[in-house]
Amino acid sequence: MSWLPWLSLALAAFPWALAGRNLFRLPRARGEPSAPVLVSVLIPARDEAAQIEGCLRAALSSRGVAIEVVVMDDGSRDSTAAIVRRVAAEDPRVRLLAAPPLPQGWTGKVHACARLAEAARGTHLLFIDADVRLRPQAAAAMAAHAEDHGIALVSGVPRQEMGGLGEALTVPMINLMMLGYLPQGGRRGTRPSLAAACGQLVLAETTAYRAAGGHAAAPAILHDALSLARRMRVHGFRTEVVDGSRLAGCRMYRRFAEAWSGFSKNAREGMATPLGLPVWTVLLGGAHILPWLLLPHPAAVLALALSLTLRGLITWRMREPWWSVPLHPVAVAVALAIQWSALLGGGLGLKPEWKGRSYGGPPANPA
Known part of the structure; x- marks a missing residue:
């Protein structure tokens, strides 16, 4: 042949x-918002005792914007909740919530995110995973990017940190698919079929998030961020993927x-x-x-x-x-x-x- x-x-x-x-057209989020902004950093956590304190410390180091940090303990069987309580006792910006029992037809993370959004007080909702480490400028830069460009949802793939062979054989495919096989790479727009987002790092403007139905509109989904981005575009809101490697780091897996x-x-x-x-x-x-x-x-x-x-x-x-x-x-x-x-x-x-x-x-x- x-x-x-x-x-x-x-x-x-x-x-x-x-x-x-x-x-080469992947935008970088920079700056600080000009309008008064409160970013609610929302962290769903299930059995994250090894990760949660590092995640909290990084989020609390945010600068350039006011933040609150809300953790939803989703039925953890380890010391996740105890660690969050200890950090919350040191910093009043941290709140710990306990997830209600998982309803029929919901996936765990989507349910936790929906309940976190209900409890949030911020003008913007920044959903991150417990293994994500925000850079100090990340929350401000993402909120500023949303403000400057009229974007309702800003997402990015954090810098993927790998320490072993098992990670190197799996994790790099995220960016290969996002940048090499996705038309427009999630660039700014309202066309649902071209939407993209990474669930490790998603900032949504609160009013737009609620108008689009939030996570509760698709309770059984697993690709929650992609589903949310598509749904917000369906409702006429603009979304965009930015360079997340300078906003946060993440070590997803270790084996x-x-x-x-x-x-x-x-x-x-x-x-x-x-x-x-x-x-x-x-x-x-x-x-x-x-x-x-x-x-x-x-x-x-x-x-x-x-x-x-x-x-x-x-x-x-x-x-x-x-x-x-x-x-x-x-x-x-x-x-x-x-x-x-x-x-x-x-x-x-x-x-x-x-x-x-x-x-x-x-x-x-x-x-």
Whole structure:
């Protein structure tokens, strides 16, 4: 099949058409808001004893804008709540809430976020995960960006910190997909189909959030940030993805098994659909894996150069560790394996578990 190397070259060139614009047009949030603003930093937390104090200390170091920090303890079985109480005793800006029992038809994080939004007092709601470490200027910069550009929701992918092989084989796919395969990369607009957001770092203007129905409008969803961004665009509000690598850091996982489970639980609301996954397998496998099997054909060599250069540019732009770049083809293979495992497991009626809860049912239709 003499055409196969040329197909791999075409597939490797395809993401450059998107990444060439996304990489260098990704906006950076800067400055401080001119209007009086209170940012409510909202943290859903379930079994986060190892993470929560670092998250709180970073949030409390925010400058340039008034903040409150509200933590929803979502039935933790460890010392999460006790740690938050101790920090709250030191700083009155911190509040601890206990999540009510999880209602039927809700996912845990969405339920916690909805209840956090109800309790928040701020003009802006900044949802972050417990493993996120905000930079001191982050809350002010995101609120200023929203104010300056008339944006109702601002999101970004934090700098992804990786300390081991398991993370390097999974986490970099977030930015590869966002910047290399998403038209417009989540740039400013109101078209729902082009919306994007990262649930690790989402700031929403409170009035717009409530007008769009907030998290409660799609209680069974797992990709909560993407669903929220699409829904806000449906209601006529503008959303945008900015460079989150300078606003926050995040170490999502510390072991390969943990990363596999974490990405698996969201898979069937992403690529792992019967119609979509074969297409993604061709796009990703053909561009980033197939060329290795076709060496030393000149087209395969060029395809590899395009693939690794793209990954290197994304790594540089998003400030990820350089040592993960040579692992790129294996990371793509692992990503596809996770998606196929989730799809086949769903067909067998298996549901992935995360922190004691089962996920992976039919996705809700975001209103």
